[in-house]
Amino acid sequence: MPVPDHSQYIHGSHPEEQARLSLMNQVMNPRCLAAIGLRGGERVLDVASGLGQLTRALRQAAGPNGAALGIERDLAQLAQAQALAAAEGQAQAVEFRQGSALTLPLQPKEWGSFDVAHTRFLLEHLPDPLPVVQQMAAAVRPGGRVFLADDDHEMLFCCPEPPGFMAVWRAYCRTYDRLGNDPYIGRRLPGLLHEAGLAQLRNGFIFFGGCHGQPEFALLCQNLHGILVGAREPILQTFAFTEGYFEQALRDFMAWAATPGAALWYPICYAEGVRPA
Numbered sequence: 396m397p398v399p400d401h402s403q404y405i406h407g408s409h410p411e412e413q414a415r416l417s418l419m420n421q422v423m424n425p426r427c428l429a430a431i432g433l434r435g436g437e438r439v440l441d442v443a444s445g446l447g448q449l450t451r452a453l454r455q456a457a458g459p460n461g462a463a464l465g466i467e468r469d470l471a472q473l474a475q476a477q478a479l480a481a482a483e484g485q486a487q488a489v490e491f492r493q494g495s496a497l498t499l500p501l502q503p504k505e506w507g508s509f510d511v512a513h514t515r516f517l518l519e520h521l522p523d524p525l526p527v528v529q530q531m532a533a534a535v536r537p538g539g540r541v542f543l544a545d546d547d548h549e550m551l552f553c554c555p556e557p558p559g560f561m562a563v564w565r566a567y568c569r570t571y572d573r574l575g576n577d578p579y580i581g582r583r584l585p586g587l588l589h590e591a592g593l594a595q596l597r598n599g600f601i602f603f604g605g606c607h608g609q610p611e612f613a614l615l616c617q618n619l620h621g622i623l624v625g626a627r628e629p630i631l632q633t634f635a636f637t638e639g640y641f642e643q644a645l646r647d648f649m650a651w652a653a654t655p656g657a658a659l660w661y662p663i664c665y666a667e668g669v670r671p672a
């Protein structure tokens with residue numbers, strides 16, 4: 396049953412945030428595609444499609460007989476998704492549609508028709524994620540798959556630990572629960588699928604970490620830095636430390652990122668369930 400959408404998305408859609416999200420997609424999409432494992436010919440629904448990069452990658456992985464529909468609430472994200480698709484000559488590859496994940500804007504004939512419903516990095520931003528998973532379950536055909544990927548921010552750690560970083564990270568997590576959202580949602584994904592009536596569950600991790608010397612390590616660290624800079628105001632409003640402490644911790648983090656031996660451990664959780672026949 397659709398419910399009103401009062402959820403607040405902390406990252407927003409300003410140009411710096413869109414640039415961060417776009418870089419994150421470059422690093423994560425091949426890893427996520429491998430976990431999702433499309434075989435070809437699937438009709439894919441991507442909920443909270445953001446800049447649409449993964450939606451287009453899913454469409455490509457589904458091959459010539461596949462299709463993909465991206466649903467996104469934010470008009471600025473939708474506009475940028477269209478612009479990026481056009482810039483890569485893929486304006487017609489995917490349909491992007493405006494709407495809330497809690498009230499999916501599907502036509503009557505589309506319900507129960509998708510082979511795969513996917514969402515990444517959405518459920519952590521919702522006070523009540525179950526109705527979204529229920530909508531995704533209703534969107535797929537019997538035998539269709541619902542694939543969820545999301546953060547569990549307690550699973551991040553850095554070694555050696557940069558000074559001040561974990562205090563800032565914990566304050567960032569507190570900005571979630573102040574909105575009623577769950578920064579540790581990753582571990583709950585199988586439970587949500589079960590509650591939504593899905594079967595044949597499987598779960599796993601998609602590695603979002605790396606270590607100094609790997610080509611993507613700088614991008615991974617820039618992404619984390621960008622998340623924290625973007626959430627500066629709500630983080631400071633937790634009053635866990637001063638502004639000076641916050642700024643110094645971010646500088647120390649970027650210095651750490653350039654240090655041989657630095658390692659970032661950051662698994663993203665995923666879980667998948669199948670709609671019973």
Ligand SMILES: C[S@@+](CC[C@H](N)C(=O)[O-])C[C@H]1O[C@@H](n2cnc3c(N)ncnc32)[C@H](O)[C@@H]1O
Pocket residue numbers: 400402404406408416420442443444445446447449466467468469472494495496497514515516517520
């Ligand atoms: C972290 S971004 C992830 C975007 C994309 N899934 C990806 O992984 O690149 C989260 C997206 O969810 C969108 N969003 C947040 N709440 C939403 C809601 N209730 N319904 C639809 N989209 C929502 C935001 O506007 C944002 O584009």
